[in-house]
Amino acid sequence: MxxxxxxxxxxxxxxxxxxxxxxxxxxxxxxxxxxxxxxxxxxxxxxxxxxxxxxxxxxxxxxxxxxxxxxxxxxxxxxxxxxxxxxxxxxxxxxxxxxxxxxxxxxxxxxxxxxxxxxxxxxxxxxxxxxxxxxxxxxxxxxxxxxxxxxxxxxxxxxxxxxxxxxxxxxxxxxxxxxxxxxMIGSEKSCSGVAYTSDPETGFADVIHISGIWGLHEKKLQKSVVHDEFIIYKPAISTGIKSIIQKKLGSKNYMIVHQIDHEIHTVNTPVEKREQFILSDQEVILIANWGIILENYYNGPVSMEWAKDGKSEILYLLQAKPEIFKKLQ
CATH class of the missing domain: 3.30.1490.20 (ATP-grasp fold, A domain)
Structure with missing residues (x-):
């Protein structure tokens, strides 16, 4: 059975x-x-x-x-x-x-x-x-x-x-x-987002692209929110040289929360949060390193979904899969 x-x-x-x-x-x-x-x-x-x-x-x-x-x-x-x-x-x-x-x-x-x-x-x-x-x-x-x-x-x-x-x-x-x-990871009291181990627009393999917002990363509504973005130069990560080559502060005017009716809602983001990056440089590098581990394992680019718990402040990967499924077929 x-x-x-x-x-x-x-x-x-x-x-x-x-x-x-x-x-x-x-x-x-x-x-x-x-x-x-x-x-x-x-x-x-x-x-x-x-x-x-x-x-x-x-x-x-x-x-x-x-x-x-x-x-x-x-x-x-x-x-x-x-x-x-x-x-x-x-x-x-x-x-x-x-x-x-x-x-x-x-x-x-x-x-x-x-x-x-x-x-x-x-x-x-x-x-x-x-x-x-x-x-x-x-x-x-x-x-x-x-x-x-x-x-x-x-x-x-x-x-x-x-x-x-x-x-x-x-x-x-x-x-x-x-x-x-x-x-459930309580990211509605923290932040969440996605990451790609190659540039999602051009496919350039030497960078990792991480983006995210305050609150839940709900795909159906995410287009209405301007994300923070981080670009990491992969060859520099293991050398100790500064590897975050670009940081873009998104407006993040809205954040996505889950309310008591079990529906997803957008609410206004507090002004002080709009002016803050959602992740520290150390957290950006942690996610990037996870991406490199996965990319090496699958021998190809990987997409990931991540979230940070609002209580423990621990980062988690919620999903991860190779863009080209070739290692374990």
């Missing part, structure tokens, strides 16, 4: 078909000694087998295929109608008891002695489709706190396999969905 839940510290890229791309590359950082210097929030994967068992248990086998067969991808009305119906079938279905128990047991183990908030992210099964997509097709949910809320949120991730964008991109055809559950 397939496992419905796997701890991140037990998986690797070889498990991609079961745990999805996001979980697989997180697992690499837990399970391979070369990457253990990188700080990653602990968590677990809900597998593709769990999704398939959920579909079978609720007798939805073939139902979605019939819906998709009537879809006209060139008609937004058809996409909206079919997508809504496909998602509603999943959201209205019941989680099988064995999967429910496995998820709750993993969540309690993650909580240890106190209830914690978690981030719940859809994990695409196909690496190829994950890289072909021009935007995020599937859902992410933050600050989930309680066992029942977690179960319902996992169903929402399952349902996002049939998001309108996924239907248009044909990404939901003959697939399953995995889910990533990680301890």
């Amino acid at each position: 397939k496992d419905y839940v796997l701890r991140l510290n037990t998986i690797s890229v070889s498990d991609t078909e079961e745990v999805g791309v996001k979980n697989a590359f997180l697992g690499e950082m837990f399970t391979h000694p070369e990457l253990k210097a990188i700080s990653v929030p602990n968590g677990f994967a809900i597998t593709a087998s769990a999704y398939k068992r959920f579909i079978e248990y609720n007798k939805l086998d073939g139902v979605h295929d019939k819906l998709i067969a009537t879809l006209d991808r060139n008609n937004l009305g058809s996409v909206y109608k079919i997508g809504l119906k496909a998602r509603s079938l999943i959201l209205g279905a019941r989680m099988p008891g064995d999967i429910d128990d496995a998820i709750i047991a993993a969540y309690r183990d993650l909580c240890s002695d106190s209830v914690i908030e978690v981030a719940v992210r859809s994990s695409e099964i196909s690496f190829e489709k994950a890289h072909q997509a021009s935007t995020d097709l599937y859902e992410t949910f933050l600050n989930i706190k309680s066992e029942r809320e977690l179960i319902e949120t996992v169903k929402k991730c399952f349902a996002s396999l049939f998001s309108d964008l996924a239907l248009i991109e044909k990404a939901s055809k003959h697939q399953a969905m995995a889910v990533c559950v990680q301890r």
Whole structure:
């Protein structure tokens, strides 16, 4: 019998078909000694087998295929109608008891002695489709706190396999969905962002580009916020010579926070924070060094998502994957 839940510290890229791309590359950082210097929030994967068992248990086998067969991808009305119906079938279905128990047991183990908030992210099964997509097709949910809320949120991730964008991109055809559950990093009280080990615009390989904002780094809203940017010259990092060759202070007029209604909101950034860089030079170099470790490991450029916890002030990588997947195929 397939496992419905796997701890991140037990998986690797070889498990991609079961745990999805996001979980697989997180697992690499837990399970391979070369990457253990990188700080990653602990968590677990809900597998593709769990999704398939959920579909079978609720007798939805073939139902979605019939819906998709009537879809006209060139008609937004058809996409909206079919997508809504496909998602509603999943959201209205019941989680099988064995999967429910496995998820709750993993969540309690993650909580240890106190209830914690978690981030719940859809994990695409196909690496190829994950890289072909021009935007995020599937859902992410933050600050989930309680066992029942977690179960319902996992169903929402399952349902996002049939998001309108996924239907248009044909990404939901003959697939399953995995889910990533990680301890929530409180970046809404600090900062977060992304990093690339080559220039994201030109592909120039000798620089690392880091950017970020105060608060959460929510991709759907990030374009409305002008980020701080840092450019690091890679060959200088190991020499002790000043390696941060450019720092650009973004206006950061808004910051993205997660409020009690579990929705993402933009709020005005306090004036004193607008005039501060989100990271110290030491923190910039730490993220850059993580990028170099990963780039050497995967033998190619890497993209990363990072966050700083507002209470502990510790930096973490939330996601990291090679832009060209060639080392571990």
